Amino acid sequence: MQNIAVIGAGTMGNGIAHVFAQSGFMVNLIDISKASLDRGIATITKNLDRMVAKEKIKEPAKSETLARIKTFTSLEDGTKGADLVVEAATENLDLKLDIFRQLDAACDTDTILATNTSSISITQIAAVTKRPEKVIGMHFMNPVPIMQLVEIIRGYSTTDETTDTIMSLSEKLGKTPTEVNDYPGFVANRILMPMINEAIETLYNNVAGVNEIDTVMKLGMAHPMGPLQLADFIGLDVCLSILNVMYHGFKNPKYAPCPLLVNMVMAGKLGVKSGEGFYDYSESRKAEKVSVQFS
Numbered sequence: 001m002q003n004i005a006v007i008g009a010g011t012m013g014n015g016i017a018h019v020f021a022q023s024g025f026m027v028n029l030i031d032i033s034k035a036s037l038d039r040g041i042a043t044i045t046k047n048l049d050r051m052v053a054k055e056k057i058k059e060p061a062k063s064e065t066l067a068r069i070k071t072f073t074s075l076e077d078g079t080k081g082a083d084l085v086v087e088a089a090t091e092n093l094d095l096k097l098d099i100f101r102q103l104d105a106a107c108d109t110d111t112i113l114a115t116n117t118s119s120i121s122i123t124q125i126a127a128v129t130k131r132p133e134k135v136i137g138m139h140f141m142n143p144v145p146i147m148q149l150v151e152i153i154r155g156y157s158t159t160d161e162t163t164d165t166i167m168s169l170s171e172k173l174g175k176t177p178t179e180v181n182d183y184p185g186f187v188a189n190r191i192l193m194p195m196i197n198e199a200i201e202t203l204y205n206n207v208a209g210v211n212e213i214d215t216v217m218k219l220g221m222a223h224p225m226g227p228l229q230l231a232d233f234i235g236l237d238v239c240l241s242i243l244n245v246m247y248h249g250f251k252n253p254k255y256a257p258c259p260l261l262v263n264m265v266m267a268g269k270l271g272v273k274s275g276e277g278f279y280d281y282s283e284s285r286k287a288e289k290v291s292v293q294f295s
Helices: 011-022 034-053 059-067 093-106 122-126 160-172 188-204 210-221 227-234 236-250 259-266 283-288
Strands: 003-007 026-030 069-072 084-087 112-115 135-140 149-154 176-181
Touching: 003 011, 011 026, 011 034, 011 059, 011 135, 026 034, 034 059, 034 069, 059 069, 084 093, 093 112, 093 122, 112 160, 122 135, 135 160, 149 160, 160 176, 188 210, 188 227, 188 236, 188 259, 210 227, 227 236, 236 259
Parallel strands: 003 026, 003 084, 026 069, 084 112, 112 135, 149 176
Antiparallel strands: 135 149
């Protein structure tokens, strides 16, 4: 397996393209927008520059990594000859189903199709293809270049061969793959999102303020980032989407999103990406910005 296609040049997609290219794979990065592709390559370049500055890699390694990435606005052209396609589009079921229908028609029959979904059913996604045995979840953590974990999620029909291939591939990226089964939220978000939602409920019920809640969790529970700051970093719209998937999937009220979260998303307060969430990320409040550095 040498040729990788990545669908989506946003935060997760460009990070996935980065780690594959840095590990020696040829990568086709695909997005419908050239502007998105340009931003994705700029982000990869910036992250590689940071790694060079920290002496984690040498300058030639940066150039070689970038040279392995090609960009495409056509899904059919970008997936031609791919051994593996990793979909990293927005966390939206209808969009993902549409992409997988297109991938199934465009890709060779032996191409493995993976999704970076953080909560949506792999079995449901696989069902719109004629190769459900070759569809798998490959949930990278954010930021992809520095986080070790990859959740490998088997759909109902995913074969041992497909799973073993992706587990081995993840190790070649320097990651720690962990196999889990296909239930809403998988493991990471089934545990993380209720904690974030409870932190929002705690704020909503006026038990404590934003800084106080995050301070308790950072200093009392040794979390590197408080849950409200983490929610801002993930994106409040993404948090809401994942909670809704679990709420509807399990029909259990404990996963119901807090009304405050719902209102903030409706108001466009999405966290870091919108400039405001539980914290202010505007130019005048740079001190409160989430800072994620490459170690």
